[in-house]
Amino acid sequence: MVLSCTDVRKTFGSAVVLDGLSLDVGEHEVVALIGASGSGKSTLLRCVNLLAEIDDGVIRLDGEDITDPRVDPDSVRQKIGLVFQSYNLFPHMTVLDNITLAPVRVHKRAATAAREQAMEWLDRVGLADKAGSYPDKLSGGQQQRVAIVRALVNSPRLLLLDEVTSALDPELVGEVLTMIRDLKGEGMTMVLATHEMGFARQVADRVAFLDQGRVLEQGPPAQVLGDPVEPRTRQFLARIIEAGRL
Amino acid sequence: MTTPLHTVSAVQQDRIAFRRRSAVRSVLLAAFSTAVVGTLLGVLVTGAPGWDRVRQSFFDPRIAVDWLPEILQGLWLNVRMLVFCALAALALGLLIAVLRTLRGPVFFPVRALATLYTYSFRGLPLIIVIYLMAFGIPGLRLQGTPSVTVLGGAAIVITYGAYLAEVFRAGIESVHPSQVAAARSLGLSYRQSMRFVVLPQAVRRVAPPLLNDTVALQKDVGLISLAGPIDAIRAAQIGVAQTANFTPYVVAGVLFVLLALPLIGITDWVTLRAARRQAGGE
Numbered sequence: 005m006v007l008s009c010t011d012v013r014k015t016f017g018s019a020v021v022l023d024g025l026s027l028d029v030g031e032h033e034v035v036a037l038i039g040a041s042g043s044g045k046s047t048l049l050r051c052v053n054l055l056a057e058i059d060d061g062v063i064r065l066d067g068e069d070i071t072d073p074r075v076d077p078d079s080v081r082q083k084i085g086l087v088f089q090s091y092n093l094f095p096h097m098t099v100l101d102n103i104t105l106a107p108v109r110v111h112k113r114a115a116t117a118a119r120e121q122a123m124e125w126l127d128r129v130g131l132a133d134k135a136g137s138y139p140d141k142l143s144g145g146q147q148q149r150v151a152i153v154r155a156l157v158n159s160p161r162l163l164l165l166d167e168v169t170s171a172l173d174p175e176l177v178g179e180v181l182t183m184i185r186d187l188k189g190e191g192m193t194m195v196l197a198t199h200e201m202g203f204a205r206q207v208a209d210r211v212a213f214l215d216q217g218r219v220l221e222q223g224p225p226a227q228v229l230g231d232p233v234e235p236r237t238r239q240f241l242a243r244i245i246e247a248g249r250l
Numbered sequence: 251m252t253t254p255l256h257t258v259s260a261v262q263q264d265r266i267a268f269r270r271r272s273a274v275r276s277v278l279l280a281a282f283s284t285a286v287v288g289t290l291l292g293v294l295v296t297g298a299p300g301w302d303r304v305r306q307s308f309f310d311p312r313i314a315v316d317w318l319p320e321i322l323q324g325l326w327l328n329v330r331m332l333v334f335c336a337l338a339a340l341a342l343g344l345l346i347a348v349l350r351t352l353r354g355p356v357f358f359p360v361r362a363l364a365t366l367y368t369y370s371f372r373g374l375p376l377i378i379v380i381y382l383m384a385f386g387i388p389g390l391r392l393q394g395t396p397s398v399t400v401l402g403g404a405a406i407v408i409t410y411g412a413y414l415a416e417v418f419r420a421g422i423e424s425v426h427p428s429q430v431a432a433a434r435s436l437g438l439s440y441r442q443s444m445r446f447v448v449l450p451q452a453v454r455r456v457a458p459p460l461l462n463d464t465v466a467l468q469k470d471v472g473l474i475s476l477a478g479p480i481d482a483i484r485a486a487q488i489g490v491a492q493t494a495n496f497t498p499y500v501v502a503g504v505l506f507v508l509l510a511l512p513l514i515g516i517t518d519w520v521t522l523r524a525a526r527r528q529a530g531g532e
């Protein structure tokens with residue numbers, strides 16, 4: 005298992021957001037997290053990346069307990085990429101500097117090598133001409149693709165994607181989804197929180213439905229999205245269909 | 251975008267002509283009102299009953315020329331103090347601001363001291379700090395006590411450091427937490443996130459108020475004359491005492507304004523640029 009969450013509990017004050025959640029993700033596997041807004045998808049991803057501290061349970065990365073307080077969180081985060089809904093590019097840096105910051109400062113790579121690698125990636129995703137631009141000169145879809153590249157140049161073991169298309173105009177969603185589909189083709193292990201049920205169906209090996217702080221139901225996309233066992237999953241999907249997002 | 255072949259429509263030509271007429275009218279109006287106000291002020295001051303005496307005791311050209319060299323020599327001290335104090339106060343302010351952002355119980359004493367410092371020195375008048383430092387510390391009769399000039403400079407640095415720390419802190423707090431989250435998620439340590447992500451954005455945002463405080467500092471550097479060193483103001487004071495005429499003060503004042511002009515200009519330029527960037531342009 006690349007990622008293994010066991011009985012994870014996370015509270016904010018009196019609100020219990022994750023309540024004994026368990027989820028495993030195997031090598032090269034792509035797991036789609038679905039669930040109502042506020043069901044804890046972002047919180048789970050932040051806990052896995054150690055941006056938030058869990059209140060109970062264990063999270064393991066390649067078998068190592070990363071929630072042990074003796075583990076250095078910086079070294080764990082170096083192995084996990086996280087891409088945010090709101091891109092969170094650094095506005096005072098060019099696209100190229102955004103991408104090379106971690107390789108140079110964290111992984112101590114030579115600046116020229118890091119720049120070459122960044123340019124290769126930008127070329128691949130069709131943004132080579134934007135290398136010297138500042139983020140505010142890019143469209144949302146372009147910014148999000150840069151954010152994904154920024155996470156990928158660190159060669160993470162695991163890539164976490166938090167509703168990476170939710171802030172995008174509909175016509176820009178496709179370019180980001182294509183990029184994620186390509187990553188799956190290369191065997192990247194991914195957990196993606198998403199509202200795009202159609203995309204989850206296409207790209208995910210497994211869909212996990214979060215409800216009341218737990219994974220209520222999980223399985224192949226066709227089963228969970230097409231013929232769910234749990235009544236609450238059915239309710240959720242019915243609401244999504246009503247909203248015209250399936 | 252207009253193509254080269256685009257012919258401006260009659261409506262648009264009308265608009266352009268109207269805007270041009272309005273622009274000419276406002277320039278004329280501004281010139282006229284400036285002339286009126288200037289003339290009125292001139293008549294009011296030079297026509298005042300005491301004008302001749304004021305001119306003799308404040309604007310005596312001979313005394314101005316006589317004392318200019320001494321005052322300029324004093325000003326050189328102010329310039330050196332300004333550069334040193336401004337840099338030191340900026341560094342101190344940045345350090346204190348960063349210390350105040352540290353979280354966790356281990357840093358409680360550091361945080362508490364930094365907070366106490368900014369609270370007390372923003373409330374304490376600079377003159378009192380200068381007196382305490384420049385006369386109090388030598389009073390201890392310790393070995394190697396620095397000169398009064400250095401102590402006076404230290405008083406300015408300590409006082410302005412407290413103001414600048416608050417400006418830096420406001421800048422740091424204005425950077426959205428998601429920026430730190432993004433930096434940490436890439437594996438950057440807290441220090442690296444501060445250095446490469448938070449501080450560059452924070453400093454850019456508060457550059458106008460920082461420069462503004464530096465202009466205020468450059469003026470207050472003159473207060474060290476109270477402690478004794480012969481700066482421009484002290485030199486002027488000696489001149490006033492010897493000639494029984496206030497002209498040396500006016501000379502010093504004019505020199506201070508001239509000294510401040512470049513910095514004020516830079517401040518305005520930076521502020522304008524920041525405002526434009528805020529508005530969405532570049």
Ligand SMILES: Nc1ncnc2c1ncn2[C@@H]1O[C@H](COP(=O)(O)OP(=O)(O)O)[C@@H](O)[C@H]1O
Nearest residue numbers: 016019021039040041042043044045046047048
């Ligand atoms: N920092 C926080 N402080 C307090 N409550 C929070 C915080 N972050 C998230 N929450 C709460 O946790 C719940 C789950 O949020 P989130 O993980 O963002 O859900 P999702 O991503 O599935 O929409 C929500 O009720 C939200 O209000």
Ligand SMILES: [Mg+2]
Nearest residue numbers: 045046047167
């Ligand atoms: Mg969310």
